[in-house]
Amino acid sequence: MEKGVIFVRVSKREQDYQRQIEDLRAVAQTQSLQVVAEIAEKVSGAKYNQERDGLQELLTMARKREINKVLVQEVSRLGRSTVEVLNVLEELTKLQISVYVQNFGIETLKSGRRNPIAQFMFTLLAEFARLERETLRERILSGMDEARRKGKHLGRPDGSSEDKEAFLKKYPTVVRNLRLGISARKTAKICDTSINTVRKVKDYIS
Template sequence: MQQAVIFVRVSKKEQDYQRQVEDLRAVAQSQAVQVVAEISEKISGAKRNQDREGIQQLLELSRQGAIQKVLVSEVSRLGRSTVEVLQIVEELTQLGVSIYVQNFGLETLKNGKRNPVAQFMFTLLAEFARLERETLRERILSGMDEARRQGIKIGRPVGATEEKAVFLKKYAAVARQLHAGLSVRNTAKLCDVAINTVRKVKTLL
């Protein structure tokens, strides 16, 4: 039986990825594969692969030979940067790990060999995801410009920025772990906070 990873991602902390997980569990059952890990991210898909903890965990399992398949609901869950997504696809392909995309029923490997149709579709879908993100960004910026023209103030209210001492007190546990010599990534895991929060604490220390 093949070992598989379920990989899900949402862009915002308030979004929920449970529906993705449940759908992919059903896919795993229908394909008779064993799910050995469920990796979830709450991070922008435009981030670089090296800055995404979930992607790094996925790649590490693949390099260890612990999995043969990755299940995702759609290509954009792997990322919204065409270059970064294709890097993931290429490395997993080289490692003999197939990626199954639920919404198109695509799989990058067939009987251990590259599926040229899937490879081509991945390139197109990754590019569509990138263009969609760029279009959304342009709309947001255009809306902000229009709001400014109408005299609407954009940004945080005056006084909303936390003072350094207040911020460090809030994340005292993070500061203690960093002082003890723990890495940023391990501190984020131990304290259950975002890695960017740990980096901010480290900068302020």
């Protein structure tokens, strides 16, 4: 029998996640899935994935090969942005762990292989992620131009520098991948981080 995790999340504004759990319990029963854990989060939608204890618990179980499947009500439960969702789905897929998304009614894996429909979903998510990055970049550049027009100083105050430890804390996934022996270029792609940033992290931890 396959082992799975029910994973639910609500924002701090929402009241309860019990309905999500009950719906996914019914799915697990239909699929004859042995639920080994129910992970429920009540966190702000602004939190990054590395700051979410529940999601990190899920990923730890996945990396230890303790589960075969994850049940979620919506794919958005896996990240605050398209990029974060895509990274989680990619990691779970590489670990041969299927994700069942209830509102789409699809699983990411079929007989150990990527579901073509799920692959199409990945492609859409990747495109949305690209658009998100471009939109963010345009906003940043626009804001910088506006600041320059107003005569504001950009960047850190003169003479200041970011502490090495503080810098590494900003990129825990990059640090982990590099320590696992994954190349800098591949790490940059997986973590959606610039190659220069990854190389800087690598210099700090080597």
